[in-house]
Amino acid sequence: MDVSAVGMTDPAGLIFTAAALAGLSGLPGLLLRHTVGLGQKIATLALTLSGLLGLSGALTLIIHERTETFTINWTLPFGPCEMAIDPLSALFLLPIFLISACGAVFAVGYWPATHNRATEPKLTFFFGLLSASMALLVTTRNGVLFLMVWEVMALSAYFTLIAEHENREVRKAGIVYLVATHTGTLALFVMFALLRGTTHSFQFPASNSLPAAAFPAAVIFVTALFGFGVKAGLMPFHIWLPAAHANAPSHISAVMSGVMLKMGIYGIIRIISFYHTPPLWWGILLLAAGSVSALLGIIFAITQRDIKRLLACSSIENIGIITIGVGVAVIGQATHNPTLLVLGMAGALLHMLNHSLFKPLLFLGAGTLIHATGTRQIDRMGGLARPMPVTSLFFLTGIVAICGLPPLNGFVSEFLLYLGFFSEARTAAVPYLAMGAPLLALIGGLAVICFVKLYGVAFLGLPRTAEAEKGHEPGWQMLAPMGVLALLCVSAGLLPQVMVNLLRPALFTWAPELAGKYDVIAAVPPLRWLTIAGGGVLLLAGALSVVLRKRLRSAPVAGGGTWGCGYLRPASSMQYTASSFGDTAVNLFGGVIRPRCANPVLPGYFPRPEVFASNVSETLLEQMILPLFRVTGEVFSFLRRLQLGKVHIYMLYIFVTLVLLLIWAY
Amino acid sequence: MTSFADQLLVLVMLINFVVLGSSRMAISIRAVALQGIALGLLPGIMHKFSWHLIMITGGMIVAKGIVIPWLLTGAVRKAEIRREVEPFIGYVATLLLGAVFTALAFVFAAKLPLDPEHQGLLFVPASIATLLTGFLVLTTRRKAISQVIGYLILENGIFIFGLLLTSAMPVMVEAGVLLDLLVGIFIMGIIINHISREFSSIDTSRLTTLKE
Numbered sequence: 001m002d003v004s005a006v007g008m009t010d011p012a013g014l015i016f017t018a019a020a021l022a023g024l025s026g027l028p029g030l031l032l033r034h035t036v037g038l039g040q041k042i043a044t045l046a047l048t049l050s051g052l053l054g055l056s057g058a059l060t061l062i063i064h065e066r067t068e069t070f071t072i073n074w075t076l077p078f079g080p081c082e083m084a085i086d087p088l089s090a091l092f093l094l095p096i097f098l099i100s101a102c103g104a105v106f107a108v109g110y111w112p113a114t115h116n117r118a119t120e121p122k123l124t125f126f127f128g129l130l131s132a133s134m135a136l137l138v139t140t141r142n143g144v145l146f147l148m149v150w151e152v153m154a155l156s157a158y159f160t161l162i163a164e165h166e167n168r169e170v171r172k173a174g175i176v177y178l179v180a181t182h183t184g185t186l187a188l189f190v191m192f193a194l195l196r197g198t199t200h201s202f203q204f205p206a207s208n209s210l211p212a213a214a215f216p217a218a219v220i221f222v223t224a225l226f227g228f229g230v231k232a233g234l235m236p237f238h239i240w241l242p243a244a245h246a247n248a249p250s251h252i253s254a255v256m257s258g259v260m261l262k263m264g265i266y267g268i269i270r271i272i273s274f275y276h277t278p279p280l281w282w283g284i285l286l287l288a289a290g291s292v293s294a295l296l297g298i299i300f301a302i303t304q305r306d307i308k309r310l311l312a313c314s315s316i317e318n319i320g321i322i323t324i325g326v327g328v329a330v331i332g333q334a335t336h337n338p339t340l341l342v343l344g345m346a347g348a349l350l351h352m353l354n355h356s357l358f359k360p361l362l363f364l365g366a367g368t369l370i371h372a373t374g375t376r377q378i379d380r381m382g383g384l385a386r387p388m389p390v391t392s393l394f395f396l397t398g399i400v401a402i403c404g405l406p407p408l409n410g411f412v413s414e415f416l417l418y419l420g421f422f423s424e425a426r427t428a429a430v431p432y433l434a435m436g437a438p439l440l441a442l443i444g445g446l447a448v449i450c451f452v453k454l455y456g457v458a459f460l461g462l463p464r465t466a467e468a469e470k471g472h473e474p475g476w477q478m479l480a481p482m483g484v485l486a487l488l489c490v491s492a493g494l495l496p497q498v499m500v501n502l503l504r505p506a507l508f509t510w511a512p513e514l515a516g517k518y519d520v521i522a523a524v525p526p527l528r529w530l531t532i533a534g535g536g537v538l539l540l541a542g543a544l545s546v547v548l549r550k551r552l553r554s555a556p557v558a559g560g561g562t563w564g565c566g567y568l569r570p571a572s573s574m575q576y577t578a579s580s581f582g583d584t585a586v587n588l589f590g591g592v593i594r595p596r597c598a599n600p601v602l603p604g605y606f607p608r609p610e611v612f613a614s615n616v617s618e619t620l621l622e623q624m625i626l627p628l629f630r631v632t633g634e635v636f637s638f639l640r641r642l643q644l645g646k647v648h649i650y651m652l653y654i655f656v657t658l659v660l661l662l663i664w665a666y
Numbered sequence: 667m668t669s670f671a672d673q674l675l676v677l678v679m680l681i682n683f684v685v686l687g688s689s690r691m692a693i694s695i696r697a698v699a700l701q702g703i704a705l706g707l708l709p710g711i712m713h714k715f716s717w718h719l720i721m722i723t724g725g726m727i728v729a730k731g732i733v734i735p736w737l738l739t740g741a742v743r744k745a746e747i748r749r750e751v752e753p754f755i756g757y758v759a760t761l762l763l764g765a766v767f768t769a770l771a772f773v774f775a776a777k778l779p780l781d782p783e784h785q786g787l788l789f790v791p792a793s794i795a796t797l798l799t800g801f802l803v804l805t806t807r808r809k810a811i812s813q814v815i816g817y818l819i820l821e822n823g824i825f826i827f828g829l830l831l832t833s834a835m836p837v838m839v840e841a842g843v844l845l846d847l848l849v850g851i852f853i854m855g856i857i858i859n860h861i862s863r864e865f866s867s868i869d870t871s872r873l874t875t876l877k878e
Contacts, residue, residue, distance in 0.1 A: 647813065648754065648804070648806070648807075648808075651804040651805045651816075652805045654801070655798075655801040655804075658797075658801070662774055662794075
């Protein structure tokens with residue numbers, strides 16, 4: 001690249017410097033293996049610095065609504081390679097740099113080099129590489145470089161994910177992830193090949209430059225939806241997601257869920273932006289896929305008892321909500337309804353940003369719990385709010401945000417979507433779109449059940465096991481990133497105008513036809529009222545807590561086990577468990593979840609001891625995809641006979657092929 | 667000049683038969699070394715003088731005539747193996763097959779749509795014949811060293827074909843091919859030593875438990 005043109009103070013220069021810094025951050029650790037911990041310190045410093053540089057660069061570009069373009073003169077035979085940072089790219093760069101820096105700081109406490117001498121250098125190296133590859137991914141404008149960086153991202157995520165590869169479950173999760181991501185990449189190869197067929201170049205076409213009616217457009221859209229959908233974790237392609245997020249180290253899960261899934265969303269949004277007036281069915285397909293993901297994702301989340309699996313399933317839900325937003329925007333574009341377009345896309349982009357704040361917060365919180373108690377099962381925790389008050393507060397903030405409850409940021413993005421659905425109900429070009437509102441409400445309600453369960457079982461009540469009694473507050477390295485993210489969640493919820501201003505340039509990049517017409521985003525939603533109402537709610541809550549505290553101090557307080565329910569000697573095993581709390585919801589959606597219960601029959605008045613066990617399987621993976629693979633393996637088992645294990649026979653195969661080709665040519 | 671080149675190519679094809687017909691490892695290795703030197707001389711005869719050409723010729727002769735045979739002889743000495751005992755197909759049969767393939771190569775080469783200046787040359791038939799001989803050695807011999815020799819002959823066949831393009835081929839490509847070959851042989855030599863140390867035999871047809 002022509003570095004001389006990119007000064008250090010130039011925002012684009014800052015971003016590329018930040019990406020390079022992140023990519024190289026793990027190298028010293030690989031080389032300095034005899035000084036334990038030094039590499040991790042260097043990497044953390046580098047990633048923090050990279051985060052600061054990258055964020056300032058990206059914010060500058062967004063505020064000035066500028067697009068920086070560079071051309072790399074490479075010798076590869078794929079044409080010139082363009083790198084460009086437009087506001088849309090810059091918007092996606094924000095979570096990349098922010099969460100990588102937070103994760104790196106968190107790792108110092110969570111995965112200290114002194115305790116993980118074997119795994120830490122590799123983990124740190126691939127963590128930096130993952131961050132750098134994602135930063136390059138959103139800035140590249142060449143299909144070939146995009147695929148290369150995509151692969152680097154997928155593989156570095158794989159290597160960070162299998163940090164604890166001695167564990168069989170981790171290896172299995174890694175394999176499923178690897179297969180899934182490469183299936184997706186295959187679709188992307190097809191997609192970019194077709195795109196090249198349309199534009200005769202691997203260069204990305206300009207926004208709104210291609211007709212959506214021509215033949216390959218539909219195929220390109222569907223393959224893009226599949227390929228990027230696998231990475232984003234859209235519902236039929238989510239199979240890799242819960243296991244991968246659960247088995248990765250927590251700060252990796254935070255980056256994977258908070259940032260890497262968004263790369264799939266970025267891909268879908270970017271591909272759609274090439275086409276002007278996409279057909280209506282694109283939007284409907286996105287809307288349907290998003291609805292299914294959101295609804296089923298949150299239903300699966302309710303059934304989970306593993307804290308990280310639960311959060312992973314909730315990621316599927318949130319990706320679904322983002323996709324619903326994109327779908328609404330595409331419907332708006334197809335029906336020439338700018339209000340719908342603006343509300344849908346703003347909702348999607350805002351939810352993308354919000355999810356990348358509160359989900360990493362929750363994953364880091366989950367990491368803190370795992371660090372303290374040594375287990376991922378929430379049924380083995382309990383009562384952790386008492387020994388871990390600060391973590392508990394941060395976690396609660398994340399939960400209120402993810403449930404989409406008013407004073408916090410999750411509400412704002414869902415609010416925009418609600419507005420979109422209702423505005424469409426009034427004008428009625430596509431009347432069934434109004435059905436989205438009750439669906440979104442149902443999803444929100446289920447999310448509340450899910451996270452009340454999580455918080456209640458893990459933090460409230462009495463400690464359920466000896467492990468939970470060991471709960472303790474972590475060091476500042478783990479608390480600080482969570483604090484930053486919690487603060488951002490609150491401020492993004494209270495100042496939605498700032499957030500909307502951030503994503504407005506991205507919106508105009510995505511749909512240039514809006515630019516200069518009128519500023520609908522600022523006009524339609526009553527954002528100022530949100531600030532006032534949110535601030536009011538917070539003030540009210542603060543005042544109430546002060547009053548309650550005073551009363552507690554004045555009145556005598558009787559002690560007793562939480563949820564004792566009037567028993568004389570309540571035991572911790574009498575508390576609601578995660579399964580019993582979610583039981584109603586699980587039974588309600590039994591057809592989808594298919595829980596497996598071993599219900600013992602208890603005969604007579606004095607039955608013998610029996611065991612009750614319930615298990616929730618991964619329906620799609622275990623009951624459809626794995627059997628499908630098995631059947632395929634059996635059908636094609638005759639091909640195994642070709643594999644004799646003798647080198648000579650293999651040579652003979654090549655020889656015979658060659659001779660046959662010669663004869664055929666003859 | 668082309669007549670001298672043709673004579674060298676005839677020599678190359680005769681050496682193919684030497685390798686096919688001999689059971690002694692030492693003879694096979696020396697024959698392949700000679701083949702390599704003969705091929706190394708060819709580009710020098712074919713094209714006009716240039717430093718590029720000198721590099722190719724020198725590289726070929728050093729790699730195929732000296733370094734690789736030396737590595738192979740070392741492997742033979744360490745594994746204490748002199749003869750290829752009981753190949754899958756007997757020596758006479760392989761010789762006959764080799765003759766048939768060489769004849770077919772000539773027939774086939776005549777049908778290829780070549781540039782006019784390349785027609786009537788021995789290059790294409792010699793190349794195909796050597797290629798097929800390499801495959802024949804690879805498929806019929808058991809010992810790992812014979813496999814390496816087969817691989818070398820195969821590569822020689824490809825090199826002859828490449829000679830038609832030498833002036834157009836950039837140095838980097840040729841250097842890459844040579845380096846590839848050298849590293850390949852080097853690794854094979856190491857593997858042969860390890861196989862013979864582990865299993866007290868370098869019979870590759872017994873290495874079937876490695877399959878899935």
